[in-house]
Amino acid sequence: MLNIMFLGTVILLGILYMKSKGKYNEFFQPLNKKEYPLKESFMPMAFSLLKSVKYQYKTCYDNNLRTKIADLYGYKNALYYLQVYWTDKIGYLLVGFLVVSFLLAAIGEVDVTIVVFFLLVLIIIFFAPDYDLKNKLEKRNLQIRLDFPDFLNKLILLINAGMTVSKAWEKVAVSNKKSTPLYEEIEKVRHDIVSGKSEYQAYEDFARRCRVPEVTRFTAVVLQNLKKGSSELVSVLRLQSGECWEMRKNAAKKIGEEASTKLLLPMMMMFIAILLIVAMPAVLAMKSL
Secondary structure (H helix, E strand, O other), X not given: OHHHHHHHHHHHHHHHHHHHOOOOHHHHOOOOOOOOOOOOOHHHHHHHHHHHOOOOOOOHHHHHHHHHHHHHHOOOOHHHHHXXXXXXXXXXXXXXXXXXXXHHXXXXXXXXXXXXXXXXXXXXXXXXXXHHHHHHHHHHHHHXXXXXXXXXXXXXXXXXXXXXXXXXXXXXXXHOOOOOHHHHHHHHHHHHHHOOOOHHHHHHHHHHHHOOHHHHHHHHHHHHHHHHOOOOHHHHHHHHHHHHHHHHHHXXXXXHHHHHHHHHHHHHHHHHHHHHXXXXXXXXXXXXX
């Protein structure tokens, strides 16, 4: 029975491979091979499977994924990367299913415990990308929080020197040499304004893409200034800058605490190793008595 299951898995994967061979090269071509190692093997097979079942990407789960993916890759690319996300997820699941069916066939007789264990492994493989996506989004938001106070200070200096918000924004964007999420979004705003989009809409889109409270508050102040005008713009932004620097300090402390926590495990392992090295001669001496 288990041998038949393994053979069936191999036949299914063979059919998917023949069905997808060379068919979706253009679709997966933009992807980085290091980030998506299965893009030339199991991902086309997974995409072919999703196409066969006519998956629509419209469930509540998909909507939640799409929101997170849009934050990472932009709203224009959200559907494409949602499809890539699913094909990558299903691709690893196909690899896991192949390995599990092979191991079950190799073991021969199995009990309920082994079956449950392998089912848990497959479930973990399926949901692991969700955890990875969450981590990527948290890292992106943290990087935005760390860069934002510096950007805000530059903007305040230029506005205080007599520039308008849009001119100061353009100056910061053009002179920037960093390639971080925040400055990429700043450059997008500059490009949108140059392309003819209204400042109001460009700043609103900027806040929606970043989804960080500090950026949202800053954008609200700038939009209010555009709409009603305000002679206190610089003083309000300075006050916000002070708050952002405090938040940055707290974020830096949190990163330091997390780093020290991660060091606990290797330190404990080293401590145990030292104890064994010190205690072993004494134990051996006691045995020889």
